[in-house]
Amino acid sequence: MNAPDNTNLAARQDFYKRIDVQHLAPLWEQLHSLVTPTPKSACRPVHWSYAAVRTHLDEAGRLITAEEAVRRVLILENPGLRGQAAATTSLYAGLQMILPGEIAPPHRHTQAAIRLILEGEGAYTAVDGEKTLMQRGDFVITPAWHWHEHGNETEAPMVWLDGLDVPLVAMLDASFAQNADQAPKEKRNGGESKARFGSNLLPVDYVAPTPASPLFKYPYAQALDALRTIAAGNAPDACHGHKLRYANPVTGGYPMPTMGAFIQLLPDGLATQGYRCSSGTVFAVIDGALEVEIGDMRFTAQPNDVFVVPSWAEHRFTAQGETTVFSFSDRPVQEALGLWREQRN
Template identity: 55%
Template sequence: MAPPADTPPADTAAERAAFYDTIRPQSLTPLWEVMAGLITPEPQSGCRPVHWSYPAVRPHVLASGAIISAEEAERRVLVLENPGLAGLSRATTSLYAGLQLVLPGEIAPAHRHAQTALRFLIEGEGGYTTVAGERVTMRPGDFVITPTWGWHDHGNLGDGPVVWLDGLDIPMIQLLDTSFAERSAEKARTPTEPPGASLARYGSAMLPDETPPGQTSPVFHYPYDRSKAAVAAAPLDACHGRRLRYVNPLTGGHAMPTMAAYLQAFDAGFETRPYRATDATVFCVAEGEGESEIGGETFRWGPGDVLVAPSWAWRRHRARTDAVVFGFSDRVVQEKLDLWREDRGNTP
């Protein structure tokens, strides 16, 4: 029987193997042997659809408080590691996510790093973070930004535990080899701005004559009650429900240079149409219950749950009750590189 048409004759295969052995010491490899895996017709990510039930993981988050202090850990976080990316501390190929715990009276010491970070509060009252000299008190559903190389610390002035979702662009910074970090000599930075200063200054449809440098929004704190009210007034989209993105008020663009963040709402009984996009997305349920079909798998969710939709995986959401869901992705980077695309199926 003759070998398949794409199989070289034995003598040719041996000749090629010998050639590869010859060039290997020179750190050379043949592109034609690997090109099909490097340039694929569609995204082929190791990232998998995954769902973390908050009621299931919460006991472990709280138990970590007895294992190590916030000060010793610097940041006491349980990483939400995608099972398809085991050992890499990644929720998607480009994004990191974790659940951070701060107990009453604790301070997570001040530091700064090249990575941009976001927080979405899941549970607790009295938690705060200090960013750009302003101390921000957080409530469930609040969205907070920590810009690249900005000093920040966290604390808890309340009576119970505070838990929030962390999102960072760590994999992107690793890819670019641009990671820097520094700990402050002060355990907690002294506030230099009054509470609510950034929101009042930049989030009231007014701006000062001089605007701050950088690509990150000067508004560091997006209160949930304001964001939820805005989303409730948004037009209905068949693929997203009612959805708005968090923006930089100076530009109208995304709030952060490396991560896009959204808040979307579903009325009880609403079911989105099938949708997929190239930006893998991390979702966190602010309130309500429902289920999502992602990449052929169905996950039932409730408050505090976290889900991942991989790049180019079909997704659809069904709300059992009125629901609000936060999400973040690397869409802003893909847009800057003219790479982002979406597929709305048969939906206009």
């Protein structure tokens, strides 16, 4: 190997300093870190125990009202992305609680939102004035730029997992929002969206105003029945068990253009093969329990626990009892851009 040419090296460093003041930089010094053979994410695997976090939600409920907070949420911050309000590099996650008698006031924003109901039943979310009652395990969506509010007319707290495309929208500098004083006052009949879009029927001549699903709630009972029917007559997939994706009933695509949501059933004792994909994914156990392996990390995920699998991180699950798991990721964006990849090991 030839000895380094110190004269040339000094000339390069001088060149870099001179072009730096004109906001220029040499690509050849950074190319190896910009174009990597496989994803090199700052996102790290992480597990939040619901039992541990729930006590902090109770304290938050005593410290601040839903009206004051606008949304009483504890952000689930990835340890590799602290200060960015991010669970993965493109997605936000948080646990929201609304207490009996509270109303979280209406607002709208360009960030799309999904919710998985973890605790309680009978509280509501309203999208564009239409109330939808929520039960544990239900998947509920709020499309981008739709007015939405939440209320709890029951006698028990309601808790759900929020998922939003906040980091993605921030990266695109596309955040817009409006608050309660600008919200429309008209109300719609509860169940109208289900009647129009949830029965394998569509209004005649319907033209979708947005790429998001017009169906706001996907009941857990319906999804679980579908999974169990499939499981009764079919062997589980080696990597996923029995897994379905939530769909937009108008297009057959994902409920949101920026976020895909999935639900899977793993029979008791199933140990999945190693799997990885390019979309960092947020998981939540609904029922049952999972032994989770993500690289060298090991933990048991109990009902309502949330965990993150970073992009291209190999992982395996082992079910303890019949287990149902919800997940969401940025897979729709990656597929639309031709970026999404998976690998079975």
